[in-house]
Amino acid sequence: MAVTISDVARAAGVSKGAVSYALNGQTGVSDETRRRILSTAKDLGWTPSLRARSLSSSKAYALGLVVARNPKLLGTDPFFPSFIAGIETTLADQGFSLVLTVAARQGAEEASYRRLVHEGRVDGVILSDMRAEDSRIPLLLELGLPAVTLNRPSTPSPFPAVCMDDTEGISNAVQHLIDLGHTRIAHVGGPQHYVHSRSRRDAWADTLERSGLEAELFIEADFGAQQGTDATARLIDMDRKPTAIVYANDIMATAGQSYLQQQGLSIPDDISVTGYDNTEFAQYLNPALTSIGSDPLLWGSTAAQVLLNQLGGKHDGDDVILPAPQLIIRGSTAKPPANPSK
Amino acid sequence: MAVTISDVARAAGVSKGAVSYALNGQTGVSDETRRRILSTAKDLGWTPSLRARSLSSSKAYALGLVVARNPKLLGTDPFFPSFIAGIETTLADQGFSLVLTVAARQGAEEASYRRLVHEGRVDGVILSDMRAEDSRIPLLLELGLPAVTLNRPSTPSPFPAVCMDDTEGISNAVQHLIDLGHTRIAHVGGPQHYVHSRSRRDAWADTLERSGLEAELFIEADFGAQQGTDATARLIDMDRKPTAIVYANDIMATAGQSYLQQQGLSIPDDISVTGYDNTEFAQYLNPALTSIGSDPLLWGSTAAQVLLNQLGGKHDGDDVILPAPQLIIRGSTAKPPANPSK
DNA sequence: AGGTGCTACTGAACCGGTTTAGTAAGAGTT
DNA sequence: AACTCTTACTAAACCGGTTCAGTAGCACCT
Numbered sequence: 001m002a003v004t005i006s007d008v009a010r011a012a013g014v015s016k017g018a019v020s021y022a023l024n025g026q027t028g029v030s031d032e033t034r035r036r037i038l039s040t041a042k043d044l045g046w047t048p049s050l051r052a053r054s055l056s057s058s059k060a061y062a063l064g065l066v067v068a069r070n071p072k073l074l075g076t077d078p079f080f081p082s083f084i085a086g087i088e089t090t091l092a093d094q095g096f097s098l099v100l101t102v103a104a105r106q107g108a109e110e111a112s113y114r115r116l117v118h119e120g121r122v123d124g125v126i127l128s129d130m131r132a133e134d135s136r137i138p139l140l141l142e143l144g145l146p147a148v149t150l151n152r153p154s155t156p157s158p159f160p161a162v163c164m165d166d167t168e169g170i171s172n173a174v175q176h177l178i179d180l181g182h183t184r185i186a187h188v189g190g191p192q193h194y195v196h197s198r199s200r201r202d203a204w205a206d207t208l209e210r211s212g213l214e215a216e217l218f219i220e221a222d223f224g225a226q227q228g229t230d231a232t233a234r235l236i237d238m239d240r241k242p243t244a245i246v247y248a249n250d251i252m253a254t255a256g257q258s259y260l261q262q263q264g265l266s267i268p269d270d271i272s273v274t275g276y277d278n279t280e281f282a283q284y285l286n287p288a289l290t291s292i293g294s295d296p297l298l299w300g301s302t303a304a305q306v307l308l309n310q311l312g313g314k315h316d317g318d319d320v321i322l323p324a325p326q327l328i329i330r331g332s333t334a335k336p337p338a339n340p341s342k
Numbered sequence: 343m344a345v346t347i348s349d350v351a352r353a354a355g356v357s358k359g360a361v362s363y364a365l366n367g368q369t370g371v372s373d374e375t376r377r378r379i380l381s382t383a384k385d386l387g388w389t390p391s392l393r394a395r396s397l398s399s400s401k402a403y404a405l406g407l408v409v410a411r412n413p414k415l416l417g418t419d420p421f422f423p424s425f426i427a428g429i430e431t432t433l434a435d436q437g438f439s440l441v442l443t444v445a446a447r448q449g450a451e452e453a454s455y456r457r458l459v460h461e462g463r464v465d466g467v468i469l470s471d472m473r474a475e476d477s478r479i480p481l482l483l484e485l486g487l488p489a490v491t492l493n494r495p496s497t498p499s500p501f502p503a504v505c506m507d508d509t510e511g512i513s514n515a516v517q518h519l520i521d522l523g524h525t526r527i528a529h530v531g532g533p534q535h536y537v538h539s540r541s542r543r544d545a546w547a548d549t550l551e552r553s554g555l556e557a558e559l560f561i562e563a564d565f566g567a568q569q570g571t572d573a574t575a576r577l578i579d580m581d582r583k584p585t586a587i588v589y590a591n592d593i594m595a596t597a598g599q600s601y602l603q604q605q606g607l608s609i610p611d612d613i614s615v616t617g618y619d620n621t622e623f624a625q626y627l628n629p630a631l632t633s634i635g636s637d638p639l640l641w642g643s644t645a646a647q648v649l650l651n652q653l654g655g656k657h658d659g660d661d662v663i664l665p666a667p668q669l670i671i672r673g674s675t676a677k678p679p680a681n682p683s684k
Numbered sequence: 685a686g687g688t689g690c691t692a693c694t695g696a697a698c699c700g701g702t703t704t705a706g707t708a709a710g711a712g713t714t
Numbered sequence: 715a716a717c718t719c720t721t722a723c724t725a726a727a728c729c730g731g732t733t734c735a736g737t738a739g740c741a742c743c744t
Binding site for chain 4: 685686687688689690691692693694695696697698699700701702703704705706707708709710711712713714
């Protein structure tokens, strides 16, 4: 079996308690003894037993992430793998692990959090995809589970937030289109109960209105290719059809772009298109997709770090603001047709 | 605090040991007493402490998944989220959790497995993306960690395998193209150290050769959009350029298709294209992508179940064979041009 | 010299289960 | 009646840490 703290105690000629104090850097042992204990521990190759420590300290040494999305849609979202990789880079260094849960069915989400707490699997969770009136906040308060949120939720939240502004990228995209001469700029947004979907929509509307344009061409979709296509079809069926469409993610933009081309429209000559996320394939589309490039890796590693700090009582209470995603202009945007149809 | 086994013992007027026997369905208690213990446990709302159980039984009640991929590429791969969701559906029912690790850097993979074992985080792992001479097999044997593999590895492996045949879909795709009249069918494959990449290539080559065609137009890429584009560029620069390209995944096919269109080629009139995975967006491309639809959800849930059976000593030793992914024919494939250029 | 306070440590309890060793009661055997 | 065997249970050890209560030894104060 592995070497335990008792083995170290015996070898060093002290009690178990002394070893524990020495190893945890607590007071109660002389420097002299501490050195001796540490060196015998090292000689014997001692490493702490996570399980024993979990039991006696009532900690899990793990963080949780509950992803509540349809796996089909999740599969096309490039955000999560990078985000998770970011979380990992922080956790691995500090002896923590990530427990991942996918809540596919409605209602499974709450059950997942309850189970994580009840089994004591995790010491805290990272909340992504914040929603309006997010029910997870009261739930976690009830459960007493620490958390960080990605972006500050719209309702009061006692949890630290790690923020990456959605609005700047969208505003820049819309302004870019306005500067090119577009006046009928549509937006295909994500589900509006998501805070980020909502703030992207608001950014789109605000930017238009600042230039005296009306923000009327809006369709809500679900971030999936199917609804991206449908929304696009509805937009170009309109009497006063848009000359540019700002999509809330690259998947919908890709699907929309394909649909438009299929309808005989040329991109960007007949209609301009922008995405969000700067997915790896965005630059290889035909034409390459103008998009907004976020940094999920940084977001993940920062969120994990903030949560760990919080657990260690080292959080200063301020939200962490990360650099806003930037607009990346490519071939899918150009000036509107000189003589727009109808 | 939560109610413990001692509380139940006291309430039922028996010893801790008796409660443990009763709750675990072991012999040593009369039916009468067992019923009484179970009902008082229920009345008190007792649930086992995962941590205490982990310590005394030396089990983690968790499975691990180590994903060794560049997060950038991982982000575009629709396989993992669905696969993980599948794993979850099995685990959640049985009180297990999933510990996910992303090994970004080279060498981080082995360290991840060692850490999982060393900390006792998991009772077993699921191995995906099997490689030729896969170093994980001897590693896990050394570490004594149970595992399941996705598909049977090329080297001898004592671990059960859950298999989903790669070859049938590719063979059908190639045969479909041959039936349409193509004779110069290229393949853009994944990294050839992956077993699945290799078997897809072999299926492509075998099917061509069965029809007396030469399997010469092969390029290895990394499943990413960039290399998919590059490979496509090289193929159409050739003297005897292909009239059809079979890609090893949808991402490369999508990137390739865009590149081809950008070069003024019409799909499928000038050149046919097929993908693999049947990504959600595949059907919304322009033209819709002929692809091969695997079932990662089923694969995940089955792999988890087989591993749990294995841990419970209930594995019968046979590999589990899942239905092979099927070819889905869409607009990106058609008969070759009547008078192929050069 | 006696009291106080601090340091450095020990021994034991504790976290909440599982598991082993031991035992009392009853049935069966001869 | 004495012996063995089984059943049903208890007490205690154990997993490997953390933490609390107690104590010996020493310095300092008055």
